[in-house]
Structure formats: structure tokens, C-alpha cells
Amino acid sequence: MGVVVNLEDGKRDRGSIEGLIELTRSDMTRVNELILSKAGSDVELIPQLARHLISSGGKRLRPMVTLAAAQMFGYSGEGHVKLATSVEFMHTATLLHDDVVDESDLRRGKQTARMIWGNQASVLVGDFLLGQAFRMMVEVGSLDALEVLSDAAAVIAEGEVMQLGVAKNLETTEDEYLAVIKAKTAALFSAAAEVGPIIAKASRSDRSALRSYGTNLGLAFQLVDDALDYGGSTRDLGKNVGDDFREGKVTLPVILAYRRGSEEERRFWKDAIEGEQADAAALDKAIRLMHRHGAIVDTVGRARHFGEIARDALAPLKATPQKAALVDVIDFCISRVV
């Protein structure tokens, strides 16, 4: 079943995000300025909470993708900075609402906004950032870009609702799970990539190429994230390992370990995930079972599979530094885990 993955090969195509950072450095300075100014408000709580989110780090991968995708087709205006900022705001709004929905205490090892300012502020500041995102998109004035991004907004929310349905449901199939992350995560990557060629007035096929790149990069990115939550292939347990497990989230490593497990193992998963007995000892056992059944390695294998589709999506495009950087990011995302 599992795609064969040679973990020893990890180093060969480790990939890098450096090229993307370099190419988008000056544009990202303007994105960061715009983030700060558009997260401003006379209502004090809004900039407070926004600053917390902004300083929480994160690589700002999505806006960099938008910027590079616009540059790649010779775009020379200012619209890509606004669209990239909109994409980041949509992402931030989703995180704020997610933390409320998942009742998360920590994100990237830091207290979540809802723990500091409460669920109420998180819901409403999320709404505010979404409103600001739409304002900026409208300012850019491209109806095609607006269509792609508003579609994404609805699809993301649909994916989140779908995820409520599969939550704590161990019978979720891999297909069902993929449908969730395609909507919840990949839709925004896809839109982030596609609006680049859109404002650069590139061709239909260029739009399709970037759209496909974004979707598949997003899927790979999410699957790697899922694997990392169980320590990844290296069993190097970072400080945030086990968040998904403790919240009872059914992600691909769980789905594979559950389906491949013995009756007795499946009872363990039911107790842990559905019965909410996900303590440290259970996490330890979960990780052992995952490795026994190749669930982590195969999750990463699936990520590689989507990474290859992303790479092929860009293949026919003219060689540019932006194309090279976007391809490099695929491997970078996957190499986080090996």
C-alpha cells in the first residue's frame, strides 16, 4: 500500500525556502507593513491581538507564494502585495477561529489568542481580519482574483465544518480525510498561487499550473504537519508533539495505524481518540504503533506523492528564478519531516 520512501534519501533533495525568501524579500517588507497597518484599529483590542499573532512567527509561506507567482509572470504593479496580505489575513482569521473551535491552548508553543483574550475576541477579530482581507482584494480591483479568493473562503469554512464531522471518528477513510484537508488547507494555498498569474494577466494554462501547484503543495504541507505532530520519521519529538492526539484529531497517521492495527490496537485507538484517554503514556504507545505499521513513513510518502504532482504542474513553465524557488519549497516542506 504505502509509497516506498527511502528516508536515507532525505538529504539528497532537502530543498530550501531560502530562494523564495530572497526573491520576495523587498515585497515581503511591504506585506509586513501592510499587515501592521491593516490590523490597526481605534478599537484597542484589535491591534493588541493582531500583534500577538504577527509576532508568533510562522514562515508566511502563503504570501511569499503569491508574490513569487506574480513576479514569475512579470507582474510589475502593487496589487500582489495587497493580495499577499489578504491571503495572510485569511489564514490568520482561520487560525483564530480554529483555535476557538478546537479549544486549543497552545499554537507553535505559544499561548493561543483565545487563552489570553478569550474566545469572544478571537471570533470577532477573526471576522475583522477577514473583512479587511476582502477590502484589500477589492482595492486591487481584479474580479478574477476576487472570485478565486472568495471561493477559497467558502471552501475553507466548508472544510472546517467537514472536519467537525470526522472529528473523533476513527472510521474516517483516507479519501474522506483528503477531502477535508483539500478544503481546509489546500484551498488557500491554491488560491494564493493562482492569484499571482491572475493579476499578472498570464494565460489560462499558467493559472491552471499555479493552481495545481498550490493545491498539491498544500496537501503535502498538511500531511507533513500531521506526521510532525507524531514526531515525524526521525522520532525526534519536538515540544509540540502530540497536540493533535490530545485534541482527538483523526489525521492520516491515525487513520493508517488504526486501519492496519489488530483488534486490540483498534480498541486502544478508540479509547484514546473517541474515549478521550489521550495521556502521555497513550501518546507514547500511539507513536510506537504508528511506526510498527509504517503509518508515519506512509503519510510522508503520500506527501511526496502530492509534492511530485506540484512539481510536474510547474514543469512546462519557462525556467525562472521564481519557478526554481517554488519547486525548492516543495522539497523544503517535505524535508521538515525527515
Added chain:
Amino acid sequence: MGVVVNLEDGKRDRGSIEGLIELTRSDMTRVNELILSKAGSDVELIPQLARHLISSGGKRLRPMVTLAAAQMFGYSGEGHVKLATSVEFMHTATLLHDDVVDESDLRRGKQTARMIWGNQASVLVGDFLLGQAFRMMVEVGSLDALEVLSDAAAVIAEGEVMQLGVAKNLETTEDEYLAVIKAKTAALFSAAAEVGPIIAKASRSDRSALRSYGTNLGLAFQLVDDALDYGGSTRDLGKNVGDDFREGKVTLPVILAYRRGSEEERRFWKDAIEGEQADAAALDKAIRLMHRHGAIVDTVGRARHFGEIARDALAPLKATPQKAALVDVIDFCISRVV
């Protein structure tokens, strides 16, 4: 201080919503169809929850205003139906998020969605409806309408966050409270009215007129709502009386009664609103104090004041059935309370 209001005059200008209903009947049939179809999703929870909201009634005042405002300037396309539906979705999304933020159990005497499906689904289905609203607006293709509606989305959320700040704060001034409801309620009425002349390609001054009408109708509407929550002028206590009080909301009737009250009365308000001692006996006393200080009558007086501004905003426009219906609605909104 209070605007002089002769409650006995109530019957003279009772106003009516019948004209508006009649003029928008066939368009509203299409709005209702569009609501049902755009609230549809393969993700079962979404149409379930949406149907609950749709069947909860409500007068659909905002979309009717959009439709009439478009008709008024001779609009003959289909865009007004989509914009009206978008406006209603924005309103519904706000209600869903509000109920989560306010931890409300009941709305219009019915269980809130969050009590049936949980806060999680309410947050996410709200996001979905907002995404669908933007999708529809984009389909209409008017960047001016998009600007007005996306501005409103950000301002509404800003108003909600502002409201968190004034919540349970009895020192809130009337001005501060007006700023909250201007953002939270009036901004959507304003946008709902302005997009009519926008898609009908009416003049700048027509846009301004409708915008001003919407803003002031929204303010009047909210103030009347606030008064009704304490039984209105007639002391006819409907079944939903006291919701704001129990949730410790500082609305204009409370602000006026508190500011005009004795030291001892102010202690009562502090215990009830800030100390969360808002039981049935306290509600009874609150209503008595409000009447003693003319707080309800003057809240309605303020509503009339904004109603008059709304009427004057439309005054220079050519006489049409739509104009007459929109003016009639001002009095209708205010007469709910007397």
C-alpha cells in the same frame, strides 16, 4: 435632555412594512430560493443549521431594502437579488457569531443554533455563509458594491469588538454606545441601501441619500430593539423581554437610567449588570427605574430623531412607490415600540 415624544401620537404615523413587502414580493421569492440553494452543501451540518436559521423567521428587512433601493432607480437586471441575498447572509453570519460571543441561549424565543449544534458549528457555518456572501457579490461584478459591502463587513466586526469593550461597563456614554451600534447594526443597513443605487448606476447623490437613509434607519431600528428588550413604552412585556439585561448588556435605556439615577440606584445597576445579579426581581426593578427616569421614552425619542434624518435623506428623491415604502418602514420600525 430627552427629545419630547408624545406617545399618544403613536397611531398617527404607525407606518407599515406592507408596501415594501408588496413591492419586493417577486424579487424576495428569488432571494429565498437563492438563500436555500447557497446555504446548501454536501457537508450535511451546513444546510441543517442554515434551515434552522432560515425558519427562525425574522422579517428579512435588510434584503428588502436592497431590492427596493435598486428598483427605485430603475434597475432591471438580476444582480440585486444576489446582493440582497449576500446582505442577508452577512446578517445571518453575524447573528451566529454574536450568539457564540454573547453565549445566548435563545433568539426570537427559539433555541440558538449554538445550543443545538454547538459553538464550533456556529462559528464555522457563520464563516461559510460569509464566504458564500462574498462569492455572490463577486458574481454580480460591481467593484463599487463590493467595496461598500466589504467595508461593512470589517466595520461590523470592529463594532462587535468595540461592544466587548463596553460590555458590562456602566460608565459607557451615549456617544460611545452610538459609535458601537453605528458600526454593529447601522453599517449593514447602510450598505444594504447603498448597493441598490450602485448597481442601478444611479448618481453619487442618490448613493449618498440611500446610504444616509440606511445608516439612520439602522440606528433607529437598534434603539427600538433596545427599548423593546425592556418592554418598550407600553410596558407590554413580550416573552423575550430581559434578554439584554440578563446578559449584562449596556444599552441606551440602561445608560440613561444609570446616569439619571440616584447613588443608591447606581449601586443597583452595578450589582445587576457588572455583578451579574440580573434575576427576575432585578429586571422588574430595572424596568421601574427606567420608566421613572424616562429612559425608555427617551430611547424611543432618539430613535425618532434618527428616523427623521432617514426620512429627510430620501426627501429630495423623485416620488416613487419604492420611496414611499422605504419611508413607511421608518415609522413601522419605530411603531413596533409604542
